[in-house]
Amino acid sequence: MASSANIIAVGGGKGGIGKSIVCTNLAIGLALCGKNVVLMDTDFGASNLHALLGVDAPKHGFGDFFHKNSTDPESLLLDTGIRGLKFVCGAGDNPGSADLDQDNTAIITEFIHNLDADFVFLDLAPGTSYNVLDFFNLGETGLVLTTPEITSVMKTFSFIRSALFRKIGKAFQGNPELERLVDHSSPAKADRETHSIDTLMEQLIEIDQGQIPVVKSIVDAFNPGLIVNRVRYTKDLIAGENLIQLVKKHLGIEPVFLGYLIESDRVRDSVDEMVPFLIKEPESKPSRNLQKIIGALTHTDLELVQKDGEIFLSQQAQLFPDLDT
Numbered sequence: 001m002a003s004s005a006n007i008i009a010v011g012g013g014k015g016g017i018g019k020s021i022v023c024t025n026l027a028i029g030l031a032l033c034g035k036n037v038v039l040m041d042t043d044f045g046a047s048n049l050h051a052l053l054g055v056d057a058p059k060h061g062f063g064d065f066f067h068k069n070s071t072d073p074e075s076l077l078l079d080t081g082i083r084g085l086k087f088v089c090g091a092g093d094n095p096g097s098a099d100l101d102q103d104n105t106a107i108i109t110e111f112i113h114n115l116d117a118d119f120v121f122l123d124l125a126p127g128t129s130y131n132v133l134d135f136f137n138l139g140e141t142g143l144v145l146t147t148p149e150i151t152s153v154m155k156t157f158s159f160i161r162s163a164l165f166r167k168i169g170k171a172f173q174g175n176p177e178l179e180r181l182v183d184h185s186s187p188a189k190a191d192r193e194t195h196s197i198d199t200l201m202e203q204l205i206e207i208d209q210g211q212i213p214v215v216k217s218i219v220d221a222f223n224p225g226l227i228v229n230r231v232r233y234t235k236d237l238i239a240g241e242n243l244i245q246l247v248k249k250h251l252g253i254e255p256v257f258l259g260y261l262i263e264s265d266r267v268r269d270s271v272d273e274m275v276p277f278l279i280k281e282p283e284s285k286p287s288r289n290l291q292k293i294i295g296a297l298t299h300t301d302l303e304l305v306q307k308d309g310e311i312f313l314s315q316q317a318q319l320f321p322d323l324d325t
């Protein structure tokens with residue numbers, strides 16, 4: 001069973017910032033380290049993760065699962081050719097498939113929780129729709145990406161705030177006066193604008209002080225990991241620091257910086273060639289960046305080496321010393 005502790009969603013507000021590439025290679029990295037990993041495409045409007053894995057036309061995806069209730073959930077777990085890694089395709093790109101209704105969302109959530117895996121990686125769609133935020137909030141560890149551009153930093157900040165407010169909104173469910181503090185999805189609900197945790201707390205003091213500890217515990221438990229992608233210069237890493245400061249100031253939480261991935265033709269070429277860069281060149285710079293991120297995520301020091309066409313975990317690495325998985 002996949003507990004929330006080992007469900008890892010990769011998000012960030014902006015499209016095209018490398019969420020799918022990072023998510024895929026993280027999943028591959030953990031599989032190469034001997035873990036049982038499921039990588040899942042939750043971009044139900046424009047599934048394309050299979051292409052990054054070199055899978056041409058997936059036989060099964062959630063599309064047929066929704067339409068044929070009898071479909072065996074096991075049939076959705078596609079082989080990737082990588083030991084320990086299974087893949088679940090999205091719903092194709094049928095018009096409307098991105099708009100998951102409550103029933104289909106519940107089906108997917110149950111499917112994810114029933115997966116028998118050490119790690120489940122969820123590749124999220126761009127944006128801050130409720131579907132995206134709910135998948136992000138499914139696991140304990142959400143990862144957010146930004147690129148060095150200010151527009152990306154701002155969008156990732158908005159993404160983190162939306163995910164946090166969505167979580168708080170669920171705790172307020174059934175109480176419209178409280179819900180409208182954190183749910184600004186329609187103009188009718190947006191009469192009480194709340195932009196930061198401080199303004200939310202100020203309003204709660206007026207409306208319902210009993211909710212303050214509830215919100216505090218949600219905020220305390222909300223600790224996304226941050227990855228900066230497409231780094232060209234050391235100064236690009238400032239974007240990560242700026243984002244952390246912004247989140248700290250306005251939301252009262254401190255994302256954990258997990259590492260960065262350099263801008264590299266090797267990454268871009270791996271997309272064109274449909275061979276993940278970690279498999280193609282495990283000892284290249286971007287692959288080393290990625291191994292550092294896995295190390296930060298799992299509190300280990302790991303290094304992959306390639307010998308006679310096979311990829312190994314180097315001898316000195318000690319995997320998961322603090323985890324009992």
Ligand SMILES: Nc1ncnc2c1ncn2[C@@H]1O[C@H](COP(=O)(O)OP(=O)(O)OP(=O)(O)O)[C@@H](O)[C@H]1O
Pocket residue numbers: 014015016017018019020021022043124125126229230231261262263264265267268271
């Ligand atoms: N580190 C990098 N170096 C070079 N190119 C990169 C890097 N990261 C991403 N790219 C380029 O950006 C493109 C988009 O990446 P990807 O599909 O992972 O983004 P995404 O955030 O998942 O997009 P979407 O929001 O549309 O799902 C890749 O096809 C690749 O060309």
Ligand SMILES: [Mg+2]
Pocket residue numbers: 019020021043123124125
């Ligand atoms: Mg993507």
